Amino acid sequence: MEISREILIGMYSKMLLLRRFDEKVVELYRSGMKGLYHLTAGGEAVAVGVCSALSQDDYILSTHRGKGHYLAKGGDLQAILAEFMEKQTGCNRGKGGPMHIIDPSVGMLGANGIVGSSLPIACGAALSAKLRRSGQVAAAFFGDGAANSGVWHECMNLAGIWKLPVIFVCENNFYQESVPVSRHSSIQDLYARAAGYNIPGYGIDGMDVSAVYEAAVEAVQRAKRGDGATMLECKTYRFHGHSEADPTKGLRYRSGEELAAWLEKCPLKQAKARLLERGWIADAELEAIDQRCTQGIEEAVNFAKSSPDVPAEWALKDVFTDDQGEICHEGC
Ligand SMILES: Cc1ncc(C[n+]2csc(CCOP(=O)(O)OP(=O)(O)O)c2C)c(N)n1
Numbered sequence: 001m002e003i004s005r006e007i008l009i010g011m012y013s014k015m016l017l018l019r020r021f022d023e024k025v026v027e028l029y030r031s032g033m034k035g036l037y038h039l040t041a042g043g044e045a046v047a048v049g050v051c052s053a054l055s056q057d058d059y060i061l062s063t064h065r066g067k068g069h070y071l072a073k074g075g076d077l078q079a080i081l082a083e084f085m086e087k088q089t090g091c092n093r094g095k096g097g098p099m100h101i102i103d104p105s106v107g108m109l110g111a112n113g114i115v116g117s118s119l120p121i122a123c124g125a126a127l128s129a130k131l132r133r134s135g136q137v138a139a140a141f142f143g144d145g146a147a148n149s150g151v152w153h154e155c156m157n158l159a160g161i162w163k164l165p166v167i168f169v170c171e172n173n174f175y176q177e178s179v180p181v182s183r184h185s186s187i188q189d190l191y192a193r194a195a196g197y198n199i200p201g202y203g204i205d206g207m208d209v210s211a212v213y214e215a216a217v218e219a220v221q222r223a224k225r226g227d228g229a230t231m232l233e234c235k236t237y238r239f240h241g242h243s244e245a246d247p248t249k250g251l252r253y254r255s256g257e258e259l260a261a262w263l264e265k266c267p268l269k270q271a272k273a274r275l276l277e278r279g280w281i282a283d284a285e286l287e288a289i290d291q292r293c294t295q296g297i298e299e300a301v302n303f304a305k306s307s308p309d310v311p312a313e314w315a316l317k318d319v320f321t322d323d324q325g326e327i328c329h330e331g332c
């Protein structure tokens with residue numbers, strides 16, 4: 001598949017937004033913003049490559065590392081920053097925080113702190129789409145560690161039997177917190193497990209946004225044809241520690257040489273080099289893209305900071321539904 005200039009520039013711009021957003025989150029966290037932040041840096045191509053192959057009304061389900069997926073799916077910068085700062089204007093009205101981001105308006109059915117939980121919800125969304133014949137697809141992001149949970153195997157099996165329109169996107173960044181994949185998995189190519197569930201599985205270079213996008217487009221087409229699920233194992237790397245609670249960038253359990261080698265494969269560097277090589281972009285345009293990202297983020301910071309805090313009385317609001325299934329905004 002030949003990826004057009006427009007698509008590659010669009011994906012590069014999105015990846016840069018994710019990277020600049022990470023940088024801003026670190027800055028805000030260091031200066032007192034509360035919360036536990038699991039950054040995206042290094043994994044941008046997986047989030048952007050997959051989400052660029054989806055339509056706005058397709059669904060995604062995500063992990064504790066979910067803010068990149070949300071923004072890649074078209075999420076709102078202001079709503080997410082307000083959420084992080086526990087403001088009323090946050091996408092979860094300031095009560096979800098960085099690990100529980102939901103925004104149905106862009107198909108984001110939930111980032112989730114419970115490892116492995118993106119898969120069952122994605123299977124439910126995909127089953128619903130199939131029963132409604134809506135043509136929608138659900139993509140579940142999860143890590144290499146999550147692929148060892150019992151629910152992972154149950155979901156692969158169900159999706160295989162029911163031919164669900166779902167894409168299982170494994171972000172194999174080689175670590176489950178501090179434990180390397182070589183010590184937590186009996187096989188290193190996790191996509192090979194898909195065959196056990198009669199689901200096609202592919203190993204993808206997760207640092208190459210074009211490769212991820214191409215594989216995701218095929219998986220979406222397969223799902224929309226009614227042929228069922230696909231598993232994409234995207235080999236990637238996280239440039240930070242497991243979370244920002246580890247300022248050593250994981251160097252207590254992985255080597256500086258290993259990190260340096262992966263930094264060389266940075267997905268942004270690769271996409272930018274490809275654009276320049278093909279003569280598809282000029283330095284001035286690259287500079288303008290960067291400025292737009294930075295400006296959007298600054299506006300979001302100002303919006304979030306000036307938004308009202310969440311009052312204590314909101315603790316029971318939006319938690320329950322009434323007997324018609326409607327959310328009780330005033331508490332039930
Ligand atoms: C069910 C459950 N078990 C354990 C944890 C603690 N925990 C949080 S993140 C994490 C590691 C997840 O690793 P992986 O799936 O590879 O994702 P990554 O952080 O590398 O993106 C663990 C064990 C949890 N949140 N939920």
Ligand SMILES: [Mg+2]
Nearest residue numbers: 143144175176
């Ligand atoms: Mg991992």
